[in-house]
Amino acid sequence: xxxxxxxxxxxxxxxxxxxxxxxxxxxxxxxxxxxxxxxxxxxxxxxxxxxxxxxxxxxxxxxxxxxxxxxxxxxxxxxxxxxxxxxxxxxxxxxxxxxxxxxxxxxxxxxxxxxxxxxxxxxxxxxxxxxxxxxxxxxxxxxxxxxxxxxxxxxxxxxxxxxxxxxxxxxxxxxxxxxxxxxxxxxxxxxxxxxxxxxxxxxxxxxxxxxxxxxxxxxxxxxxxxxxxxxxxxxxxxxxxxxxxxxxxxxxxxxxxxxxxxxxxxxxxxxxxxxxxxxxxxxxxxxxxxxxxxxxxxxxxxxxxxxxxxxxxxxxxxxxxxxxxxxxxxxxxxxxxxxxxxxxxxxxxxxxxxxxxxxxxxxxxxxxxxxxxxxxxxxxxxxxxxxxxxxxxxxxxxxxxxxxxxxx
Amino acid sequence: xxxxxxxxxxxxxxxxxxxxxxxxxxxxxxxxxxxxxxxxxxxxxxxxxxxxxxxxxxxxxxxxxxxxxxxxxxxxxxxxxxxxxxxxxxxxxxxxxxxxxxxxxxxxxxxxxxxxxxxxxxxxxxxxxxxxxxxxxxxxxxxxxxxxxxxxxxxxxxxxxxxxxx
Numbered sequence: 001x002x003x004x005x006x007x008x009x010x011x012x013x014x015x016x017x018x019x020x021x022x023x024x025x026x027x028x029x030x031x032x033x034x035x036x037x038x039x040x041x042x043x044x045x046x047x048x049x050x051x052x053x054x055x056x057x058x059x060x061x062x063x064x065x066x067x068x069x070x071x072x073x074x075x076x077x078x079x080x081x082x083x084x085x086x087x088x089x090x091x092x093x094x095x096x097x098x099x100x101x102x103x104x105x106x107x108x109x110x111x112x113x114x115x116x117x118x119x120x121x122x123x124x125x126x127x128x129x130x131x132x133x134x135x136x137x138x139x140x141x142x143x144x145x146x147x148x149x150x151x152x153x154x155x156x157x158x159x160x161x162x163x164x165x166x167x168x169x170x171x172x173x174x175x176x177x178x179x180x181x182x183x184x185x186x187x188x189x190x191x192x193x194x195x196x197x198x199x200x201x202x203x204x205x206x207x208x209x210x211x212x213x214x215x216x217x218x219x220x221x222x223x224x225x226x227x228x229x230x231x232x233x234x235x236x237x238x239x240x241x242x243x244x245x246x247x248x249x250x251x252x253x254x255x256x257x258x259x260x261x262x263x264x265x266x267x268x269x270x271x272x273x274x275x276x277x278x279x280x281x282x283x284x285x286x287x288x289x290x291x292x293x294x295x296x297x298x299x300x301x302x303x304x305x306x307x308x309x310x311x312x313x314x315x316x317x318x319x320x321x322x323x324x325x326x327x328x329x330x331x332x333x334x335x336x337x338x339x340x341x342x343x344x345x346x347x348x349x350x351x352x353x354x355x356x357x358x359x360x361x362x363x364x365x366x367x368x369x370x371x372x373x374x375x376x377x378x379x380x381x382x383x384x385x386x387x388x389x390x391x392x393x394x395x396x397x398x399x400x401x402x403x404x405x406x407x408x
Numbered sequence: 409x410x411x412x413x414x415x416x417x418x419x420x421x422x423x424x425x426x427x428x429x430x431x432x433x434x435x436x437x438x439x440x441x442x443x444x445x446x447x448x449x450x451x452x453x454x455x456x457x458x459x460x461x462x463x464x465x466x467x468x469x470x471x472x473x474x475x476x477x478x479x480x481x482x483x484x485x486x487x488x489x490x491x492x493x494x495x496x497x498x499x500x501x502x503x504x505x506x507x508x509x510x511x512x513x514x515x516x517x518x519x520x521x522x523x524x525x526x527x528x529x530x531x532x533x534x535x536x537x538x539x540x541x542x543x544x545x546x547x548x549x550x551x552x553x554x555x556x557x558x559x560x561x562x563x564x565x566x567x568x569x570x571x572x573x574x
Contacts, residue, residue: 341433
């Protein structure tokens, strides 16, 4: 064995070392980054792989809905609402209808209320399904997402059967539903109730106790209850932080008081808790759909409000009054009463509020949407401070920020 | 269960003639105050031992161009989860002196709500840490939700034949 000659290393002394410059890296996450699920930008200051601070730029798909609403007859505002949280548009639609019904003091028949509950809970399932499966995608588990997509498709087919549209549903009318549940719709909902639990169970098996997934999400993006309340969190994100605030229970609307369901809450407000809360909420929603379908009352599916509810076509052609109301509604010639009303529903992301001021005109004087995503998304820099970029992505997707709702 | 009457009387006792215009549209306690008192009122409701009205649901603005001296209203919606009680507080300010103190010291959520209100109405929240536009582009030089910027008339009081292809 030959002798190894050690080359003399010229190790510089401490004083000779060039001075280390600490520098933060600016990282543009977005506006169109595939991991942000929507168009919004985060300018992150990174120290190596850790996030030091973040600044959000939003408004990329701002469409001035509040302004547009000031020029629209009340029934045409529905189409604006379903473009907000487009993952659960029926909730937005019915939220607006219920605001109008509260404003006009319309008593909606039980059957319409139950149909609404069914559709809203299906919407909640589809909303949470997307959020949780996308969380899987962002943490590296794609198969679950693709698997549950089929179930969301089933829900969209039910929407199609009920209102004709899939994404921007424009479902229901002021005063009730535009049509009764068809036998096909009923069959599809029953089928869904039967086929959904095995799929969700399998998805749960894949994710919930999966060591890799748990390691990725536990203690990622936590927020304390105190901060969550200060930041105006509502919905699953607040419940994950430990408060059981749910508009469906606190201020029941659309007959939610008739149903037996529980509100899951988390403890630490981290990504895993948010995931679990959404998971459990899907089971509870399914329970509500089952109950509503089982006890679906007979009777009319719309209230007697000729000034706001388009009369059936048969009536329009045969009945003078119906024709007049049809004309007045379509031409937007109905004067609303004077007043102001706030109505909130439990949207997919939390308290979705509608603040309506009417000066007695044919369109709202002022309509403000309380969009839960917009309010809680500002907590994002605080939540991902000190975490790695990949954890920040998970935090963001578990917050379920919907760009349409964020920007209105 | 907290009643509107009870809270209104408590606020009257504390703030006297600085609270006025009590209303109850659809059972929702609505009242007005001045911008000098708004923050202390929010704080009072927040810190109140029994009421605990400590959740800021919403801040928004309204423009009343014909309401001289009180052209703008800032509307606060507050909520107490303990009592499931909601209250709406309005502050009217004039266009000439369009300032109101910020609520960001009390509620972190007020940050973006106030930025949004500024963005659309130009209401200046004094003391706000970062009062810049949020949804509209920074170069915009007007406040689009003000009533003087009308959209095209969709209610069509001008039913010109040409509009109907006649």
